[in-house]
Amino acid sequence: MGIKQFIGYSLLVLASLVVSAQGSDFEFYKLSLIWPSSACYPLSNCTTPLPTFFTIHGLWPTFANDTAVPAYGPNNRCNANPVGPDAAVAKLTPIKDRLNERWPNLRAGVENSVFWRHEWQKHGICSDYYKDPLSYFNDTLNLATSTTFDPFKGDGQTVEVTSDGMGNG
Ligand SMILES: *[C@@H]1O[C@H](CO)[C@@H](O)[C@H](O)[C@H]1NC(C)=O
Ligand SMILES: *[C@@H]1O[C@H](CO)[C@@H](O)[C@H](O)[C@H]1NC(C)=O
Ligand SMILES: *[C@@H]1O[C@H](CO)[C@@H](O)[C@H](O)[C@H]1NC(C)=O
DSSP, X not given: OOGGGTTTSOOOOEEEOOOOOOSSSOOEEEEEEEOHHXXXXXXXXXXXXXXXXXXXXXXXXXXXXXXXXXXXXXXXXXXXXXXXXXXXXXXXXXXXXXXXXXXXXXXXXXXXXXXXXXXXXXXXXXXXXTTOXXXXXXXXXHHHTOGGGOTTTOOSSSOEEEOOOTTOO
């Protein structure tokens, strides 16, 4: 499964907030959200109807210098023996309806679970949740749907809305 199957849209809106980080050497979690009508391009390749709310991109363990913890390569800072991607997605059944609504793949014709699998492999295994994908996804859902962290209603101290190019997620 190629990354291009779902990162055909640009990530135009990021909402960053500091949550917590325990036990690992990253500094904070970045909750990355997508504003679908800005991010999905071309429109003909997107699911219809496009959601009219911020959908979830992911929850990214991030170093103090604002770079995501790399899951692969020489700078791998991730955890040994994380739950594998297939097993991780299989555990999401209890929250699948909420995930489908809030964490969709905006690319038409590509399963939502392809996106979740990618996010787990790229970010989830680097988080404190590397043994517990259900909590990783559920906590992300809860954060993203919390009115406390609504990017339009944030208190300005914990929430920062920025733009970013594509391919970061
Ligand atoms: C949009 O979909 C068409 C048809 O499947 C494909 O050829 C094209 O590469 C897609 N565009 C992007 C930007 O992914
Ligand atoms: C950011 O910080 C991490 C961890 O200290 C380091 O490995 C990485 O090289 C830094 N990246 C940049 C672009 O400075
Ligand atoms: C997901 O989080 C909600 C809110 O905390 C909780 O009520 C629910 O039990 C959780 N679901 C699972 C499957 O853990």
